[in-house]
Amino acid sequence: MKKLFIITGEYSGDKHASDVVKELKKINPDIEIEAVGGENLRKQGVKLFCDHSKMSAMGFNFKIIMNHITLGKRLAKYLKDEYKPDMVLLTDYGGFNLNLSKVISKYGFKIYYYIPPQIWASRSWRINTVKKHINKVLAIFPFEKEMYEKKEIDVEFVGHPLLSQLPEKSDKNICFENFGFDKNKKLISIFPGSRVFEINNLLKLFLDSARLIKKQYNDVEFALCQAPTIKDDLIFPVLKEYEDLNIKVLKQKNYELLSVSDALILASGTVALEAALYETPMIISYKGPWFLYFIYRLVRCIKRVSLPNIILDKDIVPELIQTKAKSQLISEYILKILNDENYREEMLKSLKNVKQKLNVSHAAEKVASIIASNI
Numbered sequence: 001m002k003k004l005f006i007i008t009g010e011y012s013g014d015k016h017a018s019d020v021v022k023e024l025k026k027i028n029p030d031i032e033i034e035a036v037g038g039e040n041l042r043k044q045g046v047k048l049f050c051d052h053s054k055m056s057a058m059g060f061n062f063k064i065i066m067n068h069i070t071l072g073k074r075l076a077k078y079l080k081d082e083y084k085p086d087m088v089l090l091t092d093y094g095g096f097n098l099n100l101s102k103v104i105s106k107y108g109f110k111i112y113y114y115i116p117p118q119i120w121a122s123r124s125w126r127i128n129t130v131k132k133h134i135n136k137v138l139a140i141f142p143f144e145k146e147m148y149e150k151k152e153i154d155v156e157f158v159g160h161p162l163l164s165q166l167p168e169k170s171d172k173n174i175c176f177e178n179f180g181f182d183k184n185k186k187l188i189s190i191f192p193g194s195r196v197f198e199i200n201n202l203l204k205l206f207l208d209s210a211r212l213i214k215k216q217y218n219d220v221e222f223a224l225c226q227a228p229t230i231k232d233d234l235i236f237p238v239l240k241e242y243e244d245l246n247i248k249v250l251k252q253k254n255y256e257l258l259s260v261s262d263a264l265i266l267a268s269g270t271v272a273l274e275a276a277l278y279e280t281p282m283i284i285s286y287k288g289p290w291f292l293y294f295i296y297r298l299v300r301c302i303k304r305v306s307l308p309n310i311i312l313d314k315d316i317v318p319e320l321i322q323t324k325a326k327s328q329l330i331s332e333y334i335l336k337i338l339n340d341e342n343y344r345e346e347m348l349k350s351l352k353n354v355k356q357k358l359n360v361s362h363a364a365e366k367v368a369s370i371i372a373s374n375i
Helices: 011-027 039-043 062-083 094-107 124-133 142-150 172-179 196-216 232-245 254-260 270-277 290-299 307-312 327-339 341-358 363-374
Strands: 003-007 032-037 047-051 087-091 110-114 136-139 155-157 186-191 220-226 248-251 263-266 282-286 319-321
Touching: 003 011, 003 062, 003 094, 011 032, 011 039, 011 087, 011 110, 011 363, 032 039, 032 062, 047 062, 062 094, 087 094, 087 363, 094 110, 094 124, 110 363, 124 142, 136 142, 136 363, 142 155, 142 307, 172 254, 186 196, 186 254, 196 220, 196 232, 196 263, 196 282, 196 327, 220 232, 220 254, 232 248, 254 270, 263 270, 263 327, 270 282, 270 307, 270 341, 282 327, 307 341, 319 327, 327 341
Parallel strands: 003 032, 003 087, 032 047, 087 110, 110 136, 136 155, 186 220, 186 263, 220 248, 263 282, 282 319
Antiparallel strands: none
């Protein structure tokens, strides 16, 4: 019986890996699978070596580092002396997984990497670790394939898992009725991020932008998407200063808002790719502590920050980062989306191209097929 061990570090990796397991069991029902994972893998019948909930804590401190070191030693010993898998599938979570690969690559089992670290975005030297310790990379972006091939690394583009996981576009009329929006007005949705420091740095900026938009475009209303990780007391005291905007706050309705809005004000991140797949016009804005931005400038490999722009290798979505993260600039670009039909249509055309570039296969099925053929 073939044995596979999967290592994830947070919810998204757990979800992507569980989809692979579901497809893999259709091909080979007898395969034995264990993992470091979470509830999604557990629901697929995977025995967990440990739950990864402690690994995914945000931050960078001594306790987290020591937890990772301790877990890495236990896991390496278990894989070598007890479980002895035919293959290890690393899934996302680059910091931990790349360091672990340095240890376990000498044990003789194959190591595949699904959703590899974003080497193209920062710390490009990590590609040397991949070349030395990873047998095959299962890339989710087409440009990643070219990058790894240049370094003579075995790589296959499997497609992006979001394409099969993203819910269908919501019906605009039904959404507007359910959420109490005015069908005669344009809807601008605000996504200020899912981390506390993002709310502290971006919420007022985005609300100031909304106020400027409202002054120049009366037939508009606003929604704010509150991430499940953000508590009410971070949002609602601030909103009291903006009661004139009558902003509706919606929780866990991000896909509905992404798909039915006329324009989006987004913090940088995966949400920009989700918006692109829904073909919804957007602007990206982000700012943080200057010392973190300085470090980012030192380690980054590319100038663009939003995935739609990176995937197409051109500036289709405005990126207003750090010094450019100003309410006046944000409002000007949103008003351009609303008022300039040619500008809006050009952006929509480019967003459609993003989807076409990624839509080559069902990623989980492709990954499962590759594993089944090589384990």
